[in-house]
Amino acid sequence: ACAPPPAKESGDGATGSGAGARGADVPIDSLTLALPSSLSTLDVGRESGVLNYLVAVLAQESLLSVDPSGKLGPGLASSWKQPDARTYVYTLRRGVTFTDGTPFTADDVVASIDAIRDPKNGSALGYAYAGVESVKSTGDHEVTIRLKAPDAMFAWTTTAGGLLVSSRAFLTRNKGRIGTAKTLLLGTGPYRITEFAADDHVLLERNDAWWGEKPAVRKLKLSFVPDAGTRLVAMKSGAVDGALGLASDEARGWESDARVTYTGDRSVVSLAFDTAKAPFDDLHVRRAIAHAADREGMVKGILHGKAEVADALPSREMWGDLMPASEVSSGYDAIPALSFDLDAARAELDKSSAKDGFTAELHYPNSGPQLGKAALALAASLKEIGITLNVKEITLEQWVAELGSGKQPLQFLWYFPVTGDPAELADPYLNAAATATDIAHYDNSTVNTALDTAKSATDKDVRARELMKAVQTAGADLPYLPLWWARTASAFSKEFVLLDQGPFAFIGPWATRIRKSA
Amino acid sequence: MTARAAMAGHAATAPAATGQLLAVDGLRVSATAAPGGPVPILEGISLEVGRGECIGIVGESGSGKSLAMRAVAGLLPSGTGVTGGSVRIDGREVLGLSPREHHALRGRRVTLLMQDPFTMLHPQLTCGRQIADGLRDLDGGRNLRRAKAARRAEVERRLAEVGLGPDVADRYPHELSGGMRQRVAAAAALAGDPELLIADEPTTALDAASQGAVLDLLRGLQRSRHMGLVLITHDLRVAFSACDRVYVLYAGQVLEHGSSHELESGPLHPYTAGLLASEPSVHERFAELPAIPGSVPAPGSRGPGCPFADRCAHAAPVCRSEPVELLPQVGAGTAERTSRSSACVRMPGIGGALLAPSARTVAEPAAVPGREPGAEPVPDAALVAMSVDRTFRSSAGDHTALRDVSLTVPRNTVVALVGESGSGKTTLARIAVGLETFDGGAVSVGGISLPTGRRPTTADRRRLAEQVQIVFQDPYSSLNPLRTVGATLREALAAAAGGRGRGEAPGVEDLLAQVGLPGAYASRRPAALSGGERQRVALARALAARPRLLICDEAVAALDVSVQAQLLNLLVTLQREEGFAVLFITHDLGVVRQIADLVAVMHRGRIVEQGVAAQVLDAPQHPWTRRMIDAVPGAAGNSRRS
Amino acid sequence: MKSRTVRRFSPLTVCCTILLVLFALAAAAGQLVLPDWDAQDLTTGAAMPGGGHLLGTDELGRDIARMVVAGARSTLAGAALVAVGSMVIGNVLGLLAGYRGGWIDTVVRRWADLLLALPALLVTIVVAGIGGGGYALAVGVLVVLTSPADIRLVRSAVLEQRHRAYVEAAQTLGLSPFTVMTRHIWPNVLPVVVANTLLNFAGAIVALSSLSFLGLGVPPGAPDWGRMLSENRTLLYDNPSAALAPAVLIVAAAVALNLLGDRLFEAFSDRGRS
Amino acid sequence: MTATTRSRLSAALPAGLVVRRLGGTLGLLAVLSVAVFALLQAAPGDPAQTLLGPRSATPEALAAVRARHHLDSPMAVQYWYWLSDAVRLDLGTSIRTGESVATALGDRLVLTGQLVGLGFAVALLLGIPLGVLAGLRNRRVTDRAVQSLGVVALSTPAFAGGLVLIYVFSLMLGWFPAYGPGEGAGTDRLRHLVLPALALGLAVTAVLLKLTRAAVIRELGREHVTFARARGVRERDILLRYVLRGTVVPVLTGIGLILAYLLAGTVMVEQVFALPGLGSLLVDSVTFRDVPVVQAEALLIAALVCLANLVTDLVQPLLDPQLRSAPAARNPSRAKASAAALLSGTREEGKA
């Protein structure tokens, strides 16, 4: 997974003042957008925050693309097939060139994947290729990938979330220095990066040789403006035309001057209990904490209503085309809902092995102040039932390091999926086989079997059923207490509009969909 | 107007030299910022200065000399203001002038020369620059180069006028000696060719030798330029030697006025007479200095009558109730042209009694033990210093403050140590009390020999404390400002008792009584004491340890003559009673004559002459000693008057 | 010459004193008087002033007015610790260096020179950030980095006193160096030190709130003004007073301390003059 | 240069003094460099892991880092390698970006240099005239007003001041852009830096104001000013030549400290105004534990501050003739002490 960045991507269910806007086909000479925190490198393998993706997906493409609603589609590969459960064959698009003019070939794909897999490069995306056995160019315009074991989700790895293609020449020439101000990025995408000043801005220019439909915006400037107040003034004074990745509390201020769109970003914030450690090995304790967590209140107060109380780890839109929304709803409804009820919480605690309460620590990363506030809110309720929760802020890096270390029995899990597949969350966190990621040390044979079956299944419906079973079973056992699925906001001045603001809008070349307001 | 024209202007007005240049009439100045409303400081001062005339203003500290003259120059310090009277310069009233108009007067008409040559000049500007700043515009047209050259030439001319070479123009004040600085300041003050020069204690900060030279210079300039000169001083001898007429100021009023000669020979006010009497003489030793009791009343605490009444031996009830007025007096027989005036209402009755300052009884030359100090170490001497060397090292170079100094202070004897400023007197004294280290030689205090090259340890210091104590010069820093007199003395007593068994230790009251202060002073803080009282307390603190040797480092130099006389008397009495030895450091030869049995003369870190006080003063051997004695104003007819 | 000198106890000085007394009271008793300052109500969310909340609420529905009162302690305590800590260091080292001289003086002076050359806030950010020690370390670093100015101040004040006659007289009485230092010199240096401590106090409030702004401050949940300011900064449209109130209080406390410190200095230097 | 000026210069700055000051600065730098070097050890955890950053720490990767940074050698040897690299401007690579640290600093140094320079100009242009004004009107209404403004400026954290400036001058009046460094290095850059420089300079203005005011009051009370008045020197000359001349040294000695102040302020200001300078780099690097960058930057700042102090030390005797061939033990650090005290708001009390 990518490290949770300070900002979020966008999801479906777009709401807000910009929801229904339409665009006009008028060329836009230049556009400036503000991003809420700065980038130090363009290379998503090195710094894989959501904002890095936001920039990179404009310049680089992947084999497959994701449309705003979450459907896989052709990208650099015009088509792909799966001759058996372990083999993927991609037929590449012809006549594509990199923005430096060199032609795009199958060898470049192999080189790009190899660069990610090479442990010496320490790419943050490396984990996604752990199950890959080989990557071969099997023809001038054909790439074949073989897996060690069937993985129904693998196709998603070859979208922008797991692979951004560059040329072999570029990768060799700039080994270890990709994404800096000097080297920039090389790709085939709709835009070419012309300038990058770390922590200041990125300049992009339309790639007129792009194979897709010509975007309206010719020059795009993405400015990093970390301070919320400054950002808003920049908008009001016309210095920027919009902003992406606004936090929900901040976005309120933008509504008077801009079209603000709130979209689910599929990310989930959850508590993770170490089910192997006392007192969290006791279901009653976990239930007591669940009853004490005012999740409605958190969403309303802390997130200003711009989020959704989470029933499970994968958000509803993650099920995408795997399962119709109505079935997802009814499936999630079957998970026992533990409402905010301090009396019930007290009762559960009395039934537990830790009747007299206990003391626990909860750390949150400094890039997620909303997590801190949620922790404080929880601590205040837990105090009422005799549990002392000490809240501590740590750096993002410390938090990431702590996540897998198993040192903390109570943790936040904050996850931004890059795919549209519920297995991305279910598999690593619920399957006991995923030792590195199952931070709850949750081990339920029903769940394990269901997940394993889903993984090797080629039939969509089987997968969907098995995954739902796993999620429901785990929901009752409560190894994780999902708090909310977040939403993020993007704002555009009234002159401009971003079409098709689906939940997956920013996994593809989003800037191509910017239009002048009609 | 060019400088030349200005000079010519002087020449033209020369015949009218007797015309009044400055006429101050009934000038009143008050402290306006005082918490309880304005407090009068000057209560109606009148004086006159003619062209080509030098007048003196004398009076003890705080009498208002400086304020009066600053009011004339329009430079009253903030917190004070003129409340009445008139000041005319060249017949023109200047009190109501705007700051701008006043400014136009300064430099051209009237200039103030201040006391301290060490602070009067800007340390970061060359002397030439500072002189040039006061020059009137010189002819040079628009040619900057020419103007610069003309300016430079003029500065050099001015420097020559005060007896300095042209190279001084490029030097910074700190590179010059005090006397040279005062000359530079004089040149700067005269740069605007003023008609009236007011010199506020121009020599107080200088040593005896430079004092005379600077006075001679000012007097000479005044004569050659035919200026009016006002010389402010607290030293009667200086005033009498340099001025034509003298005004005696006391507590914001002029108490007496007359020609120097008349005042010196026949004061017409008890205050003047008292001042003259308490002045120690270089020539004779008196059994006791007739000191004026008490001290100058502070502004705001003066009674309605004569301000001097409380200290006056001749005071009658009328003195305390009737405001005094300066009235012309018929000269006592002499027919001088200057009118004399006095503010004493009792003059007719007591006039005769005042006429004899020589009423002081001359003492027998002190019975001195037949040995010369330093010749042979006396076995039980209070202080023996043998070939002491001390060199101060610093980044700017080494400075040898003492070289091969040998000095013995025998028991029960008063030894005076005299010498010009910087000759090493203080250094020697500080070595003796263990506050300073020495590099070579040997020092033994009451039998305790001090370590060479390092400071004594605390234990050493405890033992030393029984042998030697010191009283410093500055009355204002000698007491801890936060502690009451009682606390200070109690601490001293406790420190002394710590070393010796208690028992006969005197109490705080006894100590205070010993130095002539009422016991109630124990609860006062230093701020509530006058300078003289502070020095008494400092003396009491030193005596608390009952030392065998008391060192007084210019202990009376900062005090007014009247108070100085009190303290000298006290010291002599105590010394006789208690029998301790005294090393008395001073540059005042009169004081030496008055109290010392033996004297040692220091010059540039060496002792150049020593012997029995009377012999050294009467028949000095070393040229430097002779020069010092000759420089004493008023001594041997040393008059700077025409 | 007319004098329009402003009186020493101007209304402004009185206001500052009253303000500081109020702050001190809040710091001392705020959390006792308002034990439920952190009562939260998530359903309120960040609300504008009104409805029983004088200054509105923050995102957790906590009452801002109660929080700023309760927060006086944590805000002022850290800064006071910096000021007092550096005063103590400054006094001890300054007295020693000024009075004993010699190698002690050389060492202390070099040390002060070294520290004085460093931009305190940057060093604090680096040390506390890299070392990961959080607030306590930050306060500790600030104490050390504020002290050189105090050391120099005390040292030069001591040097000025050291050669005064009353000190030398105390030495010649045979009093121990410790007695001379503590009983004679120190009380005379103290007023300047006290005034300077007020100024350091003000500086520390500003510095610590700057650290909070950068996320290197007190732990979350603590009702610290700096923390409140940076956390509620984004609530400008929901409840501006949630950020404004602590901001105004920070500035007010610093202004009051600075003004008072300046006046004290003036008063003491006046006293020295007369 | 005439012979006399040359001899004057050598009298003012004897080679010995220059050498000693240089030596002192180098010594100071050496001490600071040790402290900076120690940062790596101070960071919690294994230094090799720290240098590797959050990337997965395979044994090979760790070994490679150890070898490259000589982490297995004794501390002194490590320090030597590090220092000799640093002297050759080889400051390593950033953990975060993989870029060479020297390049990253170089780009930002220019911007921060401009910001600090402008901030300093703001402080000088506002602080000194206001300080002189306040000093001249000592304790009158004008003085109190100026002083109060100074106190408010000093009491306002730079970030708060910055936000206020943005709201007023950028949003309400629209005079200056709200954020960013602007394009190129010309007028656009200047326009963009006006508000940040103001925000940065205000606190320092207050310090300089205090420093100047105190110096002017002290100088005005000096006898030589009264004497200059008494002999009719023009008021303008008195102010320019006598009073201001005397304030130069104490103000100048404060400048090294002011530089330290300004550098510290850039952290806040760059954050608020979204400027990619050294300050924001430091905060980001500290948050990210990008130790090589933090070390390099700390070293750079230490060197700058030492250099500033060296310059003030050397310029001082040029401006103050008293420091040149001072006969008595006059201590140049005395003036500095008073400046330090002034920075923390202290007034040097005149010798009674």
Ligand SMILES: Nc1ncnc2c1ncn2[C@@H]1O[C@H](COP(=O)(O)OP(=O)(O)OP(=O)(O)O)[C@@H](O)[C@H]1O
């Ligand atoms: N700025 C001031 N505010 C209030 N009182 C003052 C001020 N300056 C002087 N005084 C008071 O005025 C009186 C006369 O002072 P002045 O300086 O004229 O005395 P002086 O005769 O020159 O003494 P000295 O010989 O010590 O110079 C003193 O009592 C002094 O306390």
Ligand SMILES: Nc1ncnc2c1ncn2[C@@H]1O[C@H](COP(=O)(O)OP(=O)(O)OP(=O)(O)O)[C@@H](O)[C@H]1O
């Ligand atoms: N601590 C010191 N460091 C360097 N030089 C010193 C020191 N103390 C005294 N000197 C120098 O030693 C010389 C003798 O000084 P000392 O104070 O003993 O003279 P003095 O005879 O007491 O003079 P005065 O009559 O002015 O008091 C002077 O030139 C002085 O500058």
Ligand SMILES: [Mg+2]
């Ligand atoms: Mg006087």
Ligand SMILES: [Mg+2]
């Ligand atoms: Mg002396």
